Amino acid sequence: HPEEIRRHVADRLPEHLVPTYLTLIDRLPVTPNGKIDKRALPAPTALLATRRAPRTRTEETLVALFGTTLETTDPIGIDDSFFALGGHSLLAARLTNHIADALGVRLTIRDVFGSPTVAGLAELVGDGGDVRNALPPLVAGEGDGDGPPPASYAQRRLWLLAGLDGDSAAYNVPMVVRLAGGGLDPAALEEALGDVVERHAPLRTVFETVDGEPHQRILPPELAKPTIRRQRVETEHLDAELAAEAGRVFDLAAEIPVRAVVFDLTDGSAVLSLVVHHIATDGVSGGVFFADLERAYEARVGGAESSVL
Incomplete structure:
Protein backbone atom coordinates (compact mmCIF):
# COMPACT_ATOMS: atom_id res chain seq x y z
CA HIS A 1 0.00 0.00 0.00
CA ASP A 37 6.13 6.60 -22.11
CA LYS A 38 5.98 9.41 -19.56
CA ARG A 39 2.86 10.87 -21.15
CA ALA A 40 0.97 7.67 -20.45
CA LEU A 41 1.82 7.60 -16.76
CA PRO A 42 -1.16 8.26 -14.45
CA ALA A 43 -1.39 11.66 -12.79
CA PRO A 44 0.13 11.49 -9.31
CA THR A 45 -1.99 12.07 -6.25
CA ALA A 46 -0.68 13.17 -2.88
CA LEU A 47 -0.65 10.62 -0.10
CA LEU A 48 -2.82 11.86 2.71
CA ALA A 49 -3.50 10.02 5.92
CA THR A 50 -6.89 10.07 7.60
CA ASP A 127 5.33 27.48 22.91
CA GLY A 128 7.41 30.31 24.28
CA GLY A 129 10.54 28.15 24.42
CA ASP A 130 12.82 27.90 21.43
CA VAL A 131 10.74 29.96 19.04
CA ARG A 132 11.29 33.71 18.89
CA ASN A 133 7.67 34.57 19.46
CA ALA A 134 7.47 38.30 19.73
CA LEU A 135 8.10 40.34 16.63
CA PRO A 136 10.62 43.06 17.44
CA PRO A 137 9.03 46.44 18.12
CA LEU A 138 9.55 49.22 15.62
CA VAL A 139 12.28 51.45 17.01
CA ALA A 140 13.89 54.40 15.28
CA GLY A 141 17.54 53.85 14.52
CA GLU A 142 19.76 51.35 12.77
CA GLY A 143 19.85 48.34 15.05
CA ASP A 144 22.02 49.64 17.86
CA GLY A 145 20.76 46.94 20.23
CA ASP A 146 22.44 43.71 21.30
CA GLY A 147 24.08 42.14 18.27
CA PRO A 148 23.15 42.48 14.60
CA PRO A 149 19.39 42.59 13.98
CA PRO A 150 17.82 39.68 12.08
CA ALA A 151 17.07 40.14 8.41
CA SER A 152 13.55 41.17 7.51
CA TYR A 153 11.28 38.55 6.00
CA ALA A 154 11.80 39.90 2.47
CA GLN A 155 15.57 40.13 3.00
CA ARG A 156 15.72 36.59 4.37
CA ARG A 157 13.81 35.26 1.35
CA LEU A 158 16.20 36.93 -1.10
CA TRP A 159 19.23 35.90 0.96
CA LEU A 160 18.03 32.30 0.75
CA LEU A 161 17.35 32.51 -2.98
CA ALA A 162 20.73 34.10 -3.66
CA GLY A 163 22.40 31.32 -1.68
CA LEU A 164 20.53 28.59 -3.51
CA ASP A 165 21.45 30.08 -6.89
CA GLY A 166 25.13 30.33 -5.99
CA ASP A 167 26.97 32.40 -8.56
CA SER A 168 23.83 33.58 -10.32
CA ALA A 169 23.26 37.30 -10.90
CA ALA A 170 19.52 36.75 -11.31
CA TYR A 171 18.75 39.11 -8.42
CA ASN A 172 20.86 41.98 -9.69
CA VAL A 173 18.81 45.01 -10.74
CA PRO A 174 20.73 46.94 -13.44
CA MET A 175 19.89 50.56 -14.20
CA VAL A 176 21.44 52.62 -16.98
CA VAL A 177 21.46 56.40 -17.44
CA ARG A 178 22.86 58.10 -20.53
CA LEU A 179 24.67 61.31 -19.62
CA ALA A 180 24.44 63.35 -22.79
CA GLY A 181 26.04 66.71 -23.49
CA GLY A 182 29.24 66.20 -21.52
CA GLY A 183 30.08 68.25 -18.48
CA LEU A 184 29.90 65.32 -16.03
CA ASP A 185 31.48 66.08 -12.67
CA PRO A 186 32.68 62.63 -11.57
CA ALA A 187 33.72 63.74 -8.08
CA ALA A 188 30.33 65.33 -7.45
CA LEU A 189 28.56 62.22 -8.76
CA GLU A 190 30.54 59.97 -6.44
CA GLU A 191 29.80 62.23 -3.47
CA ALA A 192 26.11 62.29 -4.42
CA LEU A 193 25.96 58.51 -4.62
CA GLY A 194 27.58 58.40 -1.20
CA ASP A 195 24.88 60.75 0.10
CA VAL A 196 22.17 58.38 -1.17
CA VAL A 197 23.88 55.36 0.38
CA GLU A 198 24.23 57.24 3.67
CA ARG A 199 20.54 58.13 3.71
CA HIS A 200 19.20 54.66 2.87
CA ALA A 201 20.55 52.05 5.31
CA PRO A 202 19.65 49.01 3.11
CA LEU A 203 22.22 50.28 0.59
CA ARG A 204 24.99 49.93 3.18
CA THR A 205 23.90 46.68 4.77
CA VAL A 206 25.78 43.40 4.57
CA PHE A 207 24.50 40.10 5.90
CA GLU A 208 26.16 37.88 8.48
CA THR A 209 25.07 34.31 9.11
CA VAL A 210 24.28 33.58 12.76
CA ASP A 211 23.13 30.05 13.61
CA GLY A 212 22.17 29.52 9.99
CA GLU A 213 20.03 32.66 9.77
CA PRO A 214 20.91 35.98 8.09
CA HIS A 215 21.46 39.05 10.27
CA GLN A 216 21.95 42.62 9.12
CA ARG A 217 25.19 44.47 9.71
CA ILE A 218 24.51 48.09 8.84
CA LEU A 219 27.79 49.78 8.02
CA PRO A 220 28.46 53.32 9.20
CA PRO A 221 28.47 55.78 6.28
CA GLU A 222 32.23 56.33 6.48
CA LEU A 223 32.81 52.61 5.85
CA ALA A 224 30.28 52.34 3.04
CA LYS A 225 31.34 55.11 0.70
CA PRO A 226 30.90 53.82 -2.87
CA THR A 227 33.50 54.50 -5.51
CA ILE A 228 32.53 55.04 -9.13
CA ARG A 229 34.84 53.33 -11.57
CA ARG A 230 35.37 55.04 -14.93
CA GLN A 231 36.08 53.09 -18.09
CA ARG A 232 36.54 54.23 -21.66
CA VAL A 233 34.75 51.98 -24.15
CA GLU A 234 34.02 51.87 -27.86
CA THR A 235 30.38 52.68 -28.53
CA GLU A 236 29.79 49.37 -30.30
CA HIS A 237 31.07 47.49 -27.22
CA LEU A 238 28.86 49.32 -24.72
CA ASP A 239 26.07 46.72 -24.58
CA ALA A 240 28.54 43.95 -23.86
CA GLU A 241 30.19 45.96 -21.08
CA LEU A 242 26.81 46.79 -19.52
CA ALA A 243 25.81 43.13 -19.60
CA ALA A 244 29.10 42.10 -18.00
CA GLU A 245 28.67 44.67 -15.25
CA ALA A 246 25.09 43.54 -14.61
CA GLY A 247 26.29 39.94 -14.42
CA ARG A 248 28.83 40.46 -11.64
CA VAL A 249 27.65 38.65 -8.52
CA PHE A 250 27.42 40.50 -5.21
CA ASP A 251 28.99 39.04 -2.09
CA LEU A 252 26.19 39.96 0.30
CA ALA A 253 28.37 39.12 3.30
CA ALA A 254 31.20 41.48 2.37
CA GLU A 255 30.14 44.24 -0.01
CA ILE A 256 27.36 46.80 -0.06
CA PRO A 257 24.58 45.91 -2.53
CA VAL A 258 25.19 48.79 -4.95
CA ARG A 259 27.94 49.58 -7.39
CA ALA A 260 28.44 52.09 -10.20
CA VAL A 261 30.53 52.49 -13.33
CA VAL A 262 30.70 55.43 -15.74
CA PHE A 263 31.47 54.37 -19.30
CA ASP A 264 33.04 57.15 -21.35
CA LEU A 265 32.12 56.63 -25.00
CA THR A 266 34.15 57.58 -28.05
CA ASP A 267 31.40 59.97 -29.22
CA GLY A 268 31.96 62.18 -26.17
CA SER A 269 28.92 61.06 -24.18
CA ALA A 270 28.91 58.94 -21.06
CA VAL A 271 26.71 56.21 -19.62
CA LEU A 272 26.20 55.55 -15.93
CA SER A 273 25.71 51.89 -15.01
CA LEU A 274 24.14 51.31 -11.61
CA VAL A 275 23.58 47.78 -10.31
CA VAL A 276 21.68 47.20 -7.07
CA HIS A 277 20.94 43.81 -5.55
CA HIS A 278 17.23 43.08 -5.21
CA ILE A 279 17.73 42.58 -1.46
CA ALA A 280 18.04 46.38 -1.22
CA THR A 281 15.62 47.62 -3.84
CA ASP A 282 12.26 47.00 -5.50
CA GLY A 283 10.07 48.56 -8.16
CA VAL A 284 9.05 51.46 -5.95
CA SER A 285 12.39 52.35 -4.41
CA GLY A 286 14.07 52.79 -7.81
CA GLY A 287 12.23 56.07 -8.37
CA VAL A 288 13.17 57.28 -4.89
CA PHE A 289 16.80 56.32 -5.52
CA PHE A 290 17.10 58.38 -8.70
CA ALA A 291 15.20 61.36 -7.27
CA ASP A 292 17.61 61.46 -4.34
CA LEU A 293 20.64 60.96 -6.58
CA GLU A 294 19.59 63.82 -8.87
CA ARG A 295 18.97 66.14 -5.94
CA ALA A 296 22.26 65.24 -4.25
CA TYR A 297 24.23 65.62 -7.48
CA GLU A 298 22.82 69.08 -8.19
CA ALA A 299 23.71 70.14 -4.66
CA ARG A 300 27.24 68.78 -4.87
CA VAL A 301 27.84 70.41 -8.26
CA GLY A 302 26.57 73.63 -6.71
CA GLY A 303 29.24 73.46 -4.04
CA ALA A 304 27.45 71.75 -1.14
CA GLU A 305 30.01 70.37 1.31
CA SER A 306 27.61 67.98 3.03
CA SER A 307 24.56 65.96 2.16
CA VAL A 308 21.29 67.76 1.47
CA LEU A 309 19.23 64.59 1.79
Missing part, protein backbone atom coordinates in the same frame (compact mmCIF):
# COMPACT_ATOMS: atom_id res chain seq x y z
CA PRO A 2 1.40 3.44 -0.86
CA GLU A 3 0.90 4.76 2.66
CA GLU A 4 2.85 1.84 4.13
CA ILE A 5 5.67 2.47 1.66
CA ARG A 6 5.72 6.12 2.59
CA ARG A 7 5.86 5.32 6.32
CA HIS A 8 8.73 2.90 5.65
CA VAL A 9 10.66 5.62 3.78
CA ALA A 10 9.76 8.30 6.34
CA ASP A 11 11.32 6.20 9.10
CA ARG A 12 14.66 6.29 7.28
CA LEU A 13 14.85 9.65 5.53
CA PRO A 14 14.43 13.31 6.56
CA GLU A 15 10.93 14.62 5.90
CA HIS A 16 11.96 16.79 2.94
CA LEU A 17 13.42 13.72 1.16
CA VAL A 18 10.29 11.60 1.51
CA PRO A 19 8.51 11.34 -1.87
CA THR A 20 5.48 13.56 -2.20
CA TYR A 21 3.70 11.13 -4.54
CA LEU A 22 3.61 7.34 -4.71
CA THR A 23 1.47 5.71 -7.34
CA LEU A 24 1.10 1.95 -7.79
CA ILE A 25 0.87 0.74 -11.39
CA ASP A 26 0.80 -2.77 -12.84
CA ARG A 27 3.56 -2.02 -15.33
CA LEU A 28 5.38 0.93 -16.84
CA PRO A 29 3.91 2.10 -20.16
CA VAL A 30 6.42 2.07 -22.99
CA THR A 31 6.65 3.62 -26.42
CA PRO A 32 7.04 1.56 -29.62
CA ASN A 33 10.79 2.09 -29.20
CA GLY A 34 10.74 0.43 -25.79
CA LYS A 35 11.30 3.59 -23.76
CA ILE A 36 9.11 4.63 -20.84
CA ARG A 51 -7.37 13.75 8.24
CA ARG A 52 -7.89 15.32 11.62
CA ALA A 53 -9.73 18.62 11.56
CA PRO A 54 -8.32 21.73 13.25
CA ARG A 55 -9.06 21.89 16.97
CA THR A 56 -8.07 25.48 17.73
CA ARG A 57 -8.14 28.85 16.00
CA THR A 58 -4.37 28.66 15.61
CA GLU A 59 -4.66 25.36 13.78
CA GLU A 60 -7.47 26.76 11.62
CA THR A 61 -5.23 29.69 10.68
CA LEU A 62 -2.29 27.42 9.90
CA VAL A 63 -4.47 25.17 7.71
CA ALA A 64 -5.50 28.26 5.76
CA LEU A 65 -1.87 29.39 5.48
CA PHE A 66 -0.83 25.96 4.22
CA GLY A 67 -3.46 26.21 1.51
CA THR A 68 -2.48 29.76 0.57
CA THR A 69 1.23 28.93 0.37
CA LEU A 70 0.70 25.72 -1.60
CA GLU A 71 -1.98 27.37 -3.77
CA THR A 72 -4.41 24.52 -3.19
CA THR A 73 -8.05 24.29 -2.20
CA ASP A 74 -7.80 20.58 -1.36
CA PRO A 75 -8.65 19.59 2.22
CA ILE A 76 -5.70 19.73 4.61
CA GLY A 77 -5.57 17.90 7.93
CA ILE A 78 -3.52 18.92 10.93
CA ASP A 79 -1.30 15.82 10.53
CA ASP A 80 -0.60 16.30 6.82
CA SER A 81 3.04 17.10 6.09
CA PHE A 82 3.71 20.38 4.32
CA PHE A 83 6.22 18.57 2.12
CA ALA A 84 3.94 15.64 1.35
CA LEU A 85 1.45 18.21 0.10
CA GLY A 86 4.00 19.55 -2.38
CA GLY A 87 6.00 22.01 -0.30
CA HIS A 88 9.73 22.63 -0.63
CA SER A 89 12.33 24.92 0.92
CA LEU A 90 11.33 28.05 -0.98
CA LEU A 91 7.67 27.55 -0.14
CA ALA A 92 8.68 26.90 3.47
CA ALA A 93 10.28 30.34 3.54
CA ARG A 94 7.08 31.82 2.15
CA LEU A 95 5.05 29.96 4.77
CA THR A 96 7.12 31.47 7.59
CA ASN A 97 6.37 34.93 6.18
CA HIS A 98 2.64 34.21 6.13
CA ILE A 99 2.77 32.89 9.69
CA ALA A 100 4.57 36.02 10.85
CA ASP A 101 1.97 38.27 9.18
CA ALA A 102 -1.04 36.32 10.45
CA LEU A 103 0.09 35.20 13.91
CA GLY A 104 2.87 37.60 14.85
CA VAL A 105 5.32 34.75 15.40
CA ARG A 106 8.70 34.38 13.75
CA LEU A 107 9.47 30.81 12.79
CA THR A 108 12.49 29.65 10.81
CA ILE A 109 12.69 27.38 7.81
CA ARG A 110 14.35 24.90 10.14
CA ASP A 111 11.20 24.93 12.28
CA VAL A 112 9.10 23.96 9.26
CA PHE A 113 11.45 21.10 8.38
CA GLY A 114 11.43 19.92 11.98
CA SER A 115 7.66 20.21 12.49
CA PRO A 116 6.11 20.12 9.01
CA THR A 117 2.49 19.58 10.10
CA VAL A 118 -0.16 22.02 11.25
CA ALA A 119 -0.26 20.28 14.62
CA GLY A 120 3.50 20.50 15.02
CA LEU A 121 3.75 24.14 14.02
CA ALA A 122 0.80 25.03 16.24
CA GLU A 123 2.78 23.70 19.20
CA LEU A 124 5.72 25.91 18.25
CA VAL A 125 3.49 28.93 17.81
CA GLY A 126 2.03 28.38 21.26
Whole structure:
Protein backbone atom coordinates (compact mmCIF):
# COMPACT_ATOMS: atom_id res chain seq x y z
CA HIS A 1 0.00 0.00 0.00
CA PRO A 2 1.40 3.44 -0.86
CA GLU A 3 0.90 4.76 2.66
CA GLU A 4 2.85 1.84 4.13
CA ILE A 5 5.67 2.47 1.66
CA ARG A 6 5.72 6.12 2.59
CA ARG A 7 5.86 5.32 6.32
CA HIS A 8 8.73 2.90 5.65
CA VAL A 9 10.66 5.62 3.78
CA ALA A 10 9.76 8.30 6.34
CA ASP A 11 11.32 6.20 9.10
CA ARG A 12 14.66 6.29 7.28
CA LEU A 13 14.85 9.65 5.53
CA PRO A 14 14.43 13.31 6.56
CA GLU A 15 10.93 14.62 5.90
CA HIS A 16 11.96 16.79 2.94
CA LEU A 17 13.42 13.72 1.16
CA VAL A 18 10.29 11.60 1.51
CA PRO A 19 8.51 11.34 -1.87
CA THR A 20 5.48 13.56 -2.20
CA TYR A 21 3.70 11.13 -4.54
CA LEU A 22 3.61 7.34 -4.71
CA THR A 23 1.47 5.71 -7.34
CA LEU A 24 1.10 1.95 -7.79
CA ILE A 25 0.87 0.74 -11.39
CA ASP A 26 0.80 -2.77 -12.84
CA ARG A 27 3.56 -2.02 -15.33
CA LEU A 28 5.38 0.93 -16.84
CA PRO A 29 3.91 2.10 -20.16
CA VAL A 30 6.42 2.07 -22.99
CA THR A 31 6.65 3.62 -26.42
CA PRO A 32 7.04 1.56 -29.62
CA ASN A 33 10.79 2.09 -29.20
CA GLY A 34 10.74 0.43 -25.79
CA LYS A 35 11.30 3.59 -23.76
CA ILE A 36 9.11 4.63 -20.84
CA ASP A 37 6.13 6.60 -22.11
CA LYS A 38 5.98 9.41 -19.56
CA ARG A 39 2.86 10.87 -21.15
CA ALA A 40 0.97 7.67 -20.45
CA LEU A 41 1.82 7.60 -16.76
CA PRO A 42 -1.16 8.26 -14.45
CA ALA A 43 -1.39 11.66 -12.79
CA PRO A 44 0.13 11.49 -9.31
CA THR A 45 -1.99 12.07 -6.25
CA ALA A 46 -0.68 13.17 -2.88
CA LEU A 47 -0.65 10.62 -0.10
CA LEU A 48 -2.82 11.86 2.71
CA ALA A 49 -3.50 10.02 5.92
CA THR A 50 -6.89 10.07 7.60
CA ARG A 51 -7.37 13.75 8.24
CA ARG A 52 -7.89 15.32 11.62
CA ALA A 53 -9.73 18.62 11.56
CA PRO A 54 -8.32 21.73 13.25
CA ARG A 55 -9.06 21.89 16.97
CA THR A 56 -8.07 25.48 17.73
CA ARG A 57 -8.14 28.85 16.00
CA THR A 58 -4.37 28.66 15.61
CA GLU A 59 -4.66 25.36 13.78
CA GLU A 60 -7.47 26.76 11.62
CA THR A 61 -5.23 29.69 10.68
CA LEU A 62 -2.29 27.42 9.90
CA VAL A 63 -4.47 25.17 7.71
CA ALA A 64 -5.50 28.26 5.76
CA LEU A 65 -1.87 29.39 5.48
CA PHE A 66 -0.83 25.96 4.22
CA GLY A 67 -3.46 26.21 1.51
CA THR A 68 -2.48 29.76 0.57
CA THR A 69 1.23 28.93 0.37
CA LEU A 70 0.70 25.72 -1.60
CA GLU A 71 -1.98 27.37 -3.77
CA THR A 72 -4.41 24.52 -3.19
CA THR A 73 -8.05 24.29 -2.20
CA ASP A 74 -7.80 20.58 -1.36
CA PRO A 75 -8.65 19.59 2.22
CA ILE A 76 -5.70 19.73 4.61
CA GLY A 77 -5.57 17.90 7.93
CA ILE A 78 -3.52 18.92 10.93
CA ASP A 79 -1.30 15.82 10.53
CA ASP A 80 -0.60 16.30 6.82
CA SER A 81 3.04 17.10 6.09
CA PHE A 82 3.71 20.38 4.32
CA PHE A 83 6.22 18.57 2.12
CA ALA A 84 3.94 15.64 1.35
CA LEU A 85 1.45 18.21 0.10
CA GLY A 86 4.00 19.55 -2.38
CA GLY A 87 6.00 22.01 -0.30
CA HIS A 88 9.73 22.63 -0.63
CA SER A 89 12.33 24.92 0.92
CA LEU A 90 11.33 28.05 -0.98
CA LEU A 91 7.67 27.55 -0.14
CA ALA A 92 8.68 26.90 3.47
CA ALA A 93 10.28 30.34 3.54
CA ARG A 94 7.08 31.82 2.15
CA LEU A 95 5.05 29.96 4.77
CA THR A 96 7.12 31.47 7.59
CA ASN A 97 6.37 34.93 6.18
CA HIS A 98 2.64 34.21 6.13
CA ILE A 99 2.77 32.89 9.69
CA ALA A 100 4.57 36.02 10.85
CA ASP A 101 1.97 38.27 9.18
CA ALA A 102 -1.04 36.32 10.45
CA LEU A 103 0.09 35.20 13.91
CA GLY A 104 2.87 37.60 14.85
CA VAL A 105 5.32 34.75 15.40
CA ARG A 106 8.70 34.38 13.75
CA LEU A 107 9.47 30.81 12.79
CA THR A 108 12.49 29.65 10.81
CA ILE A 109 12.69 27.38 7.81
CA ARG A 110 14.35 24.90 10.14
CA ASP A 111 11.20 24.93 12.28
CA VAL A 112 9.10 23.96 9.26
CA PHE A 113 11.45 21.10 8.38
CA GLY A 114 11.43 19.92 11.98
CA SER A 115 7.66 20.21 12.49
CA PRO A 116 6.11 20.12 9.01
CA THR A 117 2.49 19.58 10.10
CA VAL A 118 -0.16 22.02 11.25
CA ALA A 119 -0.26 20.28 14.62
CA GLY A 120 3.50 20.50 15.02
CA LEU A 121 3.75 24.14 14.02
CA ALA A 122 0.80 25.03 16.24
CA GLU A 123 2.78 23.70 19.20
CA LEU A 124 5.72 25.91 18.25
CA VAL A 125 3.49 28.93 17.81
CA GLY A 126 2.03 28.38 21.26
CA ASP A 127 5.33 27.48 22.91
CA GLY A 128 7.41 30.31 24.28
CA GLY A 129 10.54 28.15 24.42
CA ASP A 130 12.82 27.90 21.43
CA VAL A 131 10.74 29.96 19.04
CA ARG A 132 11.29 33.71 18.89
CA ASN A 133 7.67 34.57 19.46
CA ALA A 134 7.47 38.30 19.73
CA LEU A 135 8.10 40.34 16.63
CA PRO A 136 10.62 43.06 17.44
CA PRO A 137 9.03 46.44 18.12
CA LEU A 138 9.55 49.22 15.62
CA VAL A 139 12.28 51.45 17.01
CA ALA A 140 13.89 54.40 15.28
CA GLY A 141 17.54 53.85 14.52
CA GLU A 142 19.76 51.35 12.77
CA GLY A 143 19.85 48.34 15.05
CA ASP A 144 22.02 49.64 17.86
CA GLY A 145 20.76 46.94 20.23
CA ASP A 146 22.44 43.71 21.30
CA GLY A 147 24.08 42.14 18.27
CA PRO A 148 23.15 42.48 14.60
CA PRO A 149 19.39 42.59 13.98
CA PRO A 150 17.82 39.68 12.08
CA ALA A 151 17.07 40.14 8.41
CA SER A 152 13.55 41.17 7.51
CA TYR A 153 11.28 38.55 6.00
CA ALA A 154 11.80 39.90 2.47
CA GLN A 155 15.57 40.13 3.00
CA ARG A 156 15.72 36.59 4.37
CA ARG A 157 13.81 35.26 1.35
CA LEU A 158 16.20 36.93 -1.10
CA TRP A 159 19.23 35.90 0.96
CA LEU A 160 18.03 32.30 0.75
CA LEU A 161 17.35 32.51 -2.98
CA ALA A 162 20.73 34.10 -3.66
CA GLY A 163 22.40 31.32 -1.68
CA LEU A 164 20.53 28.59 -3.51
CA ASP A 165 21.45 30.08 -6.89
CA GLY A 166 25.13 30.33 -5.99
CA ASP A 167 26.97 32.40 -8.56
CA SER A 168 23.83 33.58 -10.32
CA ALA A 169 23.26 37.30 -10.90
CA ALA A 170 19.52 36.75 -11.31
CA TYR A 171 18.75 39.11 -8.42
CA ASN A 172 20.86 41.98 -9.69
CA VAL A 173 18.81 45.01 -10.74
CA PRO A 174 20.73 46.94 -13.44
CA MET A 175 19.89 50.56 -14.20
CA VAL A 176 21.44 52.62 -16.98
CA VAL A 177 21.46 56.40 -17.44
CA ARG A 178 22.86 58.10 -20.53
CA LEU A 179 24.67 61.31 -19.62
CA ALA A 180 24.44 63.35 -22.79
CA GLY A 181 26.04 66.71 -23.49
CA GLY A 182 29.24 66.20 -21.52
CA GLY A 183 30.08 68.25 -18.48
CA LEU A 184 29.90 65.32 -16.03
CA ASP A 185 31.48 66.08 -12.67
CA PRO A 186 32.68 62.63 -11.57
CA ALA A 187 33.72 63.74 -8.08
CA ALA A 188 30.33 65.33 -7.45
CA LEU A 189 28.56 62.22 -8.76
CA GLU A 190 30.54 59.97 -6.44
CA GLU A 191 29.80 62.23 -3.47
CA ALA A 192 26.11 62.29 -4.42
CA LEU A 193 25.96 58.51 -4.62
CA GLY A 194 27.58 58.40 -1.20
CA ASP A 195 24.88 60.75 0.10
CA VAL A 196 22.17 58.38 -1.17
CA VAL A 197 23.88 55.36 0.38
CA GLU A 198 24.23 57.24 3.67
CA ARG A 199 20.54 58.13 3.71
CA HIS A 200 19.20 54.66 2.87
CA ALA A 201 20.55 52.05 5.31
CA PRO A 202 19.65 49.01 3.11
CA LEU A 203 22.22 50.28 0.59
CA ARG A 204 24.99 49.93 3.18
CA THR A 205 23.90 46.68 4.77
CA VAL A 206 25.78 43.40 4.57
CA PHE A 207 24.50 40.10 5.90
CA GLU A 208 26.16 37.88 8.48
CA THR A 209 25.07 34.31 9.11
CA VAL A 210 24.28 33.58 12.76
CA ASP A 211 23.13 30.05 13.61
CA GLY A 212 22.17 29.52 9.99
CA GLU A 213 20.03 32.66 9.77
CA PRO A 214 20.91 35.98 8.09
CA HIS A 215 21.46 39.05 10.27
CA GLN A 216 21.95 42.62 9.12
CA ARG A 217 25.19 44.47 9.71
CA ILE A 218 24.51 48.09 8.84
CA LEU A 219 27.79 49.78 8.02
CA PRO A 220 28.46 53.32 9.20
CA PRO A 221 28.47 55.78 6.28
CA GLU A 222 32.23 56.33 6.48
CA LEU A 223 32.81 52.61 5.85
CA ALA A 224 30.28 52.34 3.04
CA LYS A 225 31.34 55.11 0.70
CA PRO A 226 30.90 53.82 -2.87
CA THR A 227 33.50 54.50 -5.51
CA ILE A 228 32.53 55.04 -9.13
CA ARG A 229 34.84 53.33 -11.57
CA ARG A 230 35.37 55.04 -14.93
CA GLN A 231 36.08 53.09 -18.09
CA ARG A 232 36.54 54.23 -21.66
CA VAL A 233 34.75 51.98 -24.15
CA GLU A 234 34.02 51.87 -27.86
CA THR A 235 30.38 52.68 -28.53
CA GLU A 236 29.79 49.37 -30.30
CA HIS A 237 31.07 47.49 -27.22
CA LEU A 238 28.86 49.32 -24.72
CA ASP A 239 26.07 46.72 -24.58
CA ALA A 240 28.54 43.95 -23.86
CA GLU A 241 30.19 45.96 -21.08
CA LEU A 242 26.81 46.79 -19.52
CA ALA A 243 25.81 43.13 -19.60
CA ALA A 244 29.10 42.10 -18.00
CA GLU A 245 28.67 44.67 -15.25
CA ALA A 246 25.09 43.54 -14.61
CA GLY A 247 26.29 39.94 -14.42
CA ARG A 248 28.83 40.46 -11.64
CA VAL A 249 27.65 38.65 -8.52
CA PHE A 250 27.42 40.50 -5.21
CA ASP A 251 28.99 39.04 -2.09
CA LEU A 252 26.19 39.96 0.30
CA ALA A 253 28.37 39.12 3.30
CA ALA A 254 31.20 41.48 2.37
CA GLU A 255 30.14 44.24 -0.01
CA ILE A 256 27.36 46.80 -0.06
CA PRO A 257 24.58 45.91 -2.53
CA VAL A 258 25.19 48.79 -4.95
CA ARG A 259 27.94 49.58 -7.39
CA ALA A 260 28.44 52.09 -10.20
CA VAL A 261 30.53 52.49 -13.33
CA VAL A 262 30.70 55.43 -15.74
CA PHE A 263 31.47 54.37 -19.30
CA ASP A 264 33.04 57.15 -21.35
CA LEU A 265 32.12 56.63 -25.00
CA THR A 266 34.15 57.58 -28.05
CA ASP A 267 31.40 59.97 -29.22
CA GLY A 268 31.96 62.18 -26.17
CA SER A 269 28.92 61.06 -24.18
CA ALA A 270 28.91 58.94 -21.06
CA VAL A 271 26.71 56.21 -19.62
CA LEU A 272 26.20 55.55 -15.93
CA SER A 273 25.71 51.89 -15.01
CA LEU A 274 24.14 51.31 -11.61
CA VAL A 275 23.58 47.78 -10.31
CA VAL A 276 21.68 47.20 -7.07
CA HIS A 277 20.94 43.81 -5.55
CA HIS A 278 17.23 43.08 -5.21
CA ILE A 279 17.73 42.58 -1.46
CA ALA A 280 18.04 46.38 -1.22
CA THR A 281 15.62 47.62 -3.84
CA ASP A 282 12.26 47.00 -5.50
CA GLY A 283 10.07 48.56 -8.16
CA VAL A 284 9.05 51.46 -5.95
CA SER A 285 12.39 52.35 -4.41
CA GLY A 286 14.07 52.79 -7.81
CA GLY A 287 12.23 56.07 -8.37
CA VAL A 288 13.17 57.28 -4.89
CA PHE A 289 16.80 56.32 -5.52
CA PHE A 290 17.10 58.38 -8.70
CA ALA A 291 15.20 61.36 -7.27
CA ASP A 292 17.61 61.46 -4.34
CA LEU A 293 20.64 60.96 -6.58
CA GLU A 294 19.59 63.82 -8.87
CA ARG A 295 18.97 66.14 -5.94
CA ALA A 296 22.26 65.24 -4.25
CA TYR A 297 24.23 65.62 -7.48
CA GLU A 298 22.82 69.08 -8.19
CA ALA A 299 23.71 70.14 -4.66
CA ARG A 300 27.24 68.78 -4.87
CA VAL A 301 27.84 70.41 -8.26
CA GLY A 302 26.57 73.63 -6.71
CA GLY A 303 29.24 73.46 -4.04
CA ALA A 304 27.45 71.75 -1.14
CA GLU A 305 30.01 70.37 1.31
CA SER A 306 27.61 67.98 3.03
CA SER A 307 24.56 65.96 2.16
CA VAL A 308 21.29 67.76 1.47
CA LEU A 309 19.23 64.59 1.79
